[in-house]
Amino acid sequence: MENTLKEIIDRYKTGSGSIVSILQDTQSQFGYIPEEAISHFASELNIPESRFYGVATFYSQFCLKPRGRNIVTACCGTACHVKGVDSIINAVNRRLGLSENNETTNDGEFTLEKVACLGFCSIAPVLLVNGEVFGKAEPQKIIKKIDLIAGRDNEQ
């Protein structure tokens, strides 16, 4: 990990203006922002850890806990809201045994994340499953895809 963190720091030598970029690179490298990474950056750059946590908890993009191997992203933009994305979110939550405060399955296989707006408003409601776009989505289709990934047969 240390080498990767060093590479990230080397990319942004200009100092405090780069906290957001450093955290973005860290997250894209590890899928989340490990505690060790923040301690490392803080001591290397001589910036208090609190500054990093302040930024990391401010922006919704950053995640301080490991996420699942598969990511289901639900768009919660206005168009998706009025087209009923909530019922799909409920269906996915039930299928994966997740809840409002528990977004990742215990086995670390799936994370359901909700985002403000993906900009696919004209084909709402929209969900992404590992980046694949599902427009005009229906609960059954998303569940089927999740089942497929989970390697289970769709229960009738």
Place this chain on the structure above:
Amino acid sequence: MSNKIAIRVCMGPAGIAAGGKAVLDEFQRILSDKNIPADVRNRCSHGQVGCMGLCSKDVLVDIEINGKKTTYSLVKPQMVKQIVDEHIVAGSPVKQWLADDHMDKFLEKQEKIVLSDCGVIDPEDIEAYISRDGYSSCKKILASMKPEQLVHEIKLSGLRGRGGAGFPTGLKWEIAAKSEGSIKYIICNADEGDPGAFMDRAIIEGNPHAIIEGMIIGAYAIGAQKGYVYIRAEYPLAVQRLENAIKQSREIGFLGSGIFDTNMDFDIEIKLGAGAFVCGEETALIASIEGQRGMPRAKPPFPVHKGLWGRPTVINNAETLANIPYIMRKGSGWFSGLGTEDSKGTKVFALTGKIKNSGLIEVPMGITLREIIYDIGGGIEKGKHLKAVQTGGPSGGCIPADMLDISVDYESLAKAGCIVGSGGMIVLANDDCMVNIARYFLNFTQSESCGKCVPCRIGTKRMLEILDKITNGLGEPEDIEKLEQLSNDIKLGSLCGLGQTAPNPVLSTLKYFRDEYEAHIYDKKCPAGVCNALLTFTIIEDSCKGCQACAKACPAGAITGDKKKLHIINQTLCIKCGACFEACRFKAVHKA
């Protein structure tokens, strides 16, 4: 030249999602087949273009032969062979898949400036933009125009900021140009945090060079050496196309040092937003680029005097900047001839919700909402009827169906308690609950409040709690008054635009749909049938197949019934979560 065949496949956001890549690949595969006559093959060019607008009919494919354009809609890869055989080789279009009439009607009342090249050119090819006069304004201005003349021209055009507030662009440039300092910045705000809006995304994905050209012109006007595009990380394709466009512009000498063979230095860097709506606010955006929490600060000083790293900075919205090259090419007089007295030019809207033709439209300012909904949008989907149109997202409001003849411009919408905003236009029908919509927006602004000032941080929280109460059937008569009181306090007391406008969705729905609030509070009913807590779920005897899907889905164990026998919901156990309604494939669960 005249016998060329051009095939253009829509690869806008919806085009890609509908399988545009597979369609394009299939054209590639079939056209390289040796059975296609060589003379046809040699005249053919095929490629991707940005959003064509009519997203609900994607994948859209334009085929232009000898200058005559034909549009196909809902194209799937398996349709490509027939289109190639009958239309491209034999010369007669496949009639049943044509969308020409539909497209003509959709486009008839539109006026495309910003989107004029979007959906026509390949966004990944700088030559495509140049061949349509791209960068010609830039070249001319740098060679022969003084910055003051340029600013004057933009002022004459009457262009106002397209991000929402509508500040005159020329004036902003003038102040920044006169601001003291040798280092200045221009920032393109492509954060587009407004949920339900994708104009900036479509413009950048469809015509990224227009943004770059607009930024170069702006930089020349104010004397900036460096530009930033602040763009959402949620738009990976837009970021990629912009990166590619910046690289191409650098290679050709339009960005970097001594651009366009003059002594002007200017380059652009992309900064990725990290998902905070408040960063659309200028001072918060600056804080974010500086690597801090994106929290707004009090103004003045305004960014034009003291912005990024304390230097004079102009921040323009992406759509505003994309207008600039076209205004400079065709003249300020042409631009100011479009629109109304105080709102010049056109506006791009993301038309979505319960509308038939959902998509991206560009209309002259001053068009009526009726024309947008019925002439361009084709009316309301699936036999529903129009209830309201929401504009301006979390900072905006709702215009009720009986005010459809309102002119769409900055002043008229403001008078109605609404705003033009960044351009989200969400059509709501009889099955949308206005209290639920207000709650949705408050929930959004509450979670996006940066927390710096009390009225916004705590005020929106209290408003959300009241709206939660109402939609859960626990509303009390004094709640409406409390909402109004809180709204006024938050508007007056908040530091930035987010807080100052956060109560708008509540105020405008209270103004036009007070009866719905009252139905929730006094009658404990949701007239639109949306708020589950106020509904009763029952099973329709004739429709129930006894498949047990609802019983399995019910988390409260409230549904009983044997296999292939009628199921029953025990109302005292029912927690009104709606799981049975969603689980039933036979529409046998009734809610009212």
